[in-house]
Amino acid sequence: MAVPLSNIEIANCAKLWPIGDVAEKKLGLSVKDLEPFGWYKAKVPLAFIKKLPYRPSSKLILMTAMTPTMAGEGKTTTSVGLVDGLNCIGKKAMAALREPSLGPCFGMKGGACGGGYAQVVPMSDINLHFTGDFHAITSAHNLLAAMVDNHLYWGHSPMLDARRITWRRTMDMNDRSLRSIVTGIGSVTNGFAREGKFDITAASEVMAILCLATDLHDLQRRLGNIKVGRTAKKEFVFAKDIKAEGAMTALLKDALNPNLVQTLEHNPAFVHGGPFGNIAHGCNSVVATNAALKLADYVVTEAGFGADLGAEKFLNIKCRRAGFEPACAVVVATVKALKLHGGVNPKELGTENLEAVNRGLPNLVRHLDNLKKFGVPVLVAINQFASDTKAELDLVHEICAGRGVKVALSNHWAHGGEGARALAELVVKTIENEPSKFHTLYPDEMSLAEKVRTVSREIYGADDADIPYAVLKRFEELENAGYGHYPVCMAKTQYSFSTDPSKKGAPTGFTIPIREVRLSLGAEFIVVLTGDIMTMPGLPQVPAAEVVGVDSKGDILGLF
Structure with a gap:
């Protein structure tokens, strides 16, 4: 049996369109509207974006996921698959995604452009220096x-x-x-x-x-x-x-223009900005999302890590500040991830285990219930693996149906847009039949301490937040200085609803220890560090960088 190609091998074999052709054929733009970076990537100037008319009917779709596991849930892969799937059913759709960080690329996870036949390309460029x-x-x-x-x-x-x-x-x-x-x-x-x-x-x-x-x-x-x-x-x-803002803006002038690339099926994608979802707000840029909504009827964007992190920040911070109103949210789940949250041995993920799936489902259910608190229609995309059995998939369908949530199986990793056709049809049907009634989780006028407690209780499932006296005094100082109306950006481990990475599933009976508060006045939010979260990660025992290299043709090898 033939050995399947790796993600980077699939990307290296792809026949890309010149980026000008993608812009012209898919978006109706001219190459003169772009600032090309070689043949296959370009920036779209803000001055041009500003001239584009608004499309009030454009729909913004949030792609999020259950709590991450070592198996990987495929949130970016599913985002790309959905864009290709929407185009397969005749919709004008594009992606608005984050740029990968070199830290994770050479650390734990390798590349971050999707996977299989649902990728944004040129994959090695995007994962490494991209447009700088x-x-x-x-x-x-x-x-x-x-x-x-x-x-x-x-x-x-x-x-x-x-x-x-x-x-x-x-x-x-x-x-x-x-x-x-x-x-x-x-x-x-x-x-x-x-x-x-x-x-x-x-x-x-x-x-x-x-x-x-x-x-x-x-x-x-x-x-x-x-x-x-x-x-x-x-x-x-x-x-x-310090008189630094002018020079800083000069360095960032070109970086503020969003980057246009393509999927393997030549559909357009903005890949721009890359804040971490567990220690920053986890969303791509406002200018890229805004530009995509001016250029396409359906825009798929993703938010970092699980819905308790990236999605919460997307809804409470980005949408609050930019005025975006998502039409629906898609939660990516895998049977493998459910088994891991159910306590199964990672070496036994390929074996049917309904008990483990059932034990892991509360994790998915909590994310679904949380998203409903924002008034956004929610559905589940099962990123299907060959080892998934009918009984396991039926169990996921049954539990989700009991919560009033529809489920679509998606095989975009293996079959690209055609594999995501059912998901695309369900997304369109959901948007057409279930109008979004989006609202944030808490009002601006709520105190900072209560905002922290609200996220801890309503999103993480904690009994409360443990806020030391020094942090309470810091909140009071910030409120007295006029910053109490800012949203909170909670920095927490991505591996658990709690601050303990070992607590899988949907843990209860815990508190969220608040360690430190930082005022991000330029970003206009308050960073709240919890537990042992680090804002400078370390490399794992065997970093992904050990297998990255270049072949005799100059192609990058080993990137995921």
């Missing part, structure tokens, strides 16, 4: 860090207190040794010796700002509002006080 957006974000972030230290060194006004500088440095790589460092050691000309820290670029506030900004003016305004530290009198010091 991540590098621009990293440079802009670190320019501000350098200007902060220079401001401190020369004693400019407002006088920063070296002990109260909060702006970190960043890089797009998993490097645990940079989590806590000391800078400025050596001679007096090296500046002040002080403790510093690194975050991964996908967790940078600059990344969040780029993905929430609506235009260059809004981008520069938000960058100027970044809080970098305090004076000795505890007064806030901002990036605009």
Whole structure:
């Protein structure tokens, strides 16, 4: 029997259209409307997007998933499959996805462009340097860090207190040794010796700002509002006080333009921005989503990790700030993931086990119930594997039907758009027959502590949030400063509803320990760190980078 091709082999064998042909044939654009980056990728200028008319009838579809497992649920793969499936049934559809981070690409998961015959391409370009957006974000972030230290060194006004500088440095790589460092050691000309820290670029506030900004003016305004530290009198010091926002915007000017690529079936996709779903807001850029809604009738976007993380942030942060109203939400599930949440041995995933599936289903059910709290129609896409049995699939259908949720089997990994035809038809039928009544989970005027408790109880299923006195005082300070109306961006492990990654399924009887609060004034939300979450990941024992390489033809190998 022939050995199936890997994702990167399928991508390398694909016959891509020139990106100008994709723009012309699928979107009605001219190549003159694009800024090409080679043959197969291009940026669409914001000035052109601004001229496009709004399409009030366009429908935004959120792709999310159950709690992630080592088996992988295929959220991006299903997003691409659904776009291809919608085009197969005669709909004008495109994707609006996030860019992969080099950290995970070389760390735990390899590439992040989908899989099998449901991918966005050119896969190796997108997974690696792409159009340089991540590098621009990293440079802009670190320019501000350098200007902060220079401001401190020369004693400019407002006088920063070296002990109260909060702006970190960043890089797009998993490097645990940079989590806590000391800078400025050596001679007096090296500046002040002080403790510093690194975050991964996908967790940078600059990344969040780029993905929430609506235009260059809004981008520069938000960058100027970044809080970098305090004076000795505890007064806030901002990036605009350092006079850094203009130069930062100059570095990000081109990065703000969304990137146009294609699926293996030559359907258009914006891949732009890449904040992590567990420590940032987990959504692609507002400008890309807005542009897609102007260009297509159906737009499929995904939010990072499980629905308790990316989807909650998409609905409570991105939609709140950008005014988007999703027409429906699709929750990706796999029988393998259900078995893992049901406690099965990972080596036995290919064996029928109805008991394990049944034990794992509460995880999926909790996500479904949570999404209904936002007034959005919800359905399930089962990303089907060859080892799934009829009895296991029937059990998933039965439980979902009992919650009033429809289910579609999808074989997009093996068959592309045709394999997602049933899913596409169900999505269209759901949108046409079940009008969305979207609303956020909590109002702006709710206190920050109650926002944290609301997400903890209503989304995570916790009894409560354990908020220490120091954090409560910090919330009070932020509210008194006029920031209490901001949404909260909860940073939590992606592997469990709780903060304990080992607690699979739908755990109960736990609290969410709140560890730290960070004001992301430019992004206009409050980051709340829970449990042991890290904003600079480390590499696993055997990183994916060990198998990445280049063949004699110059093709990238080993990327997922």
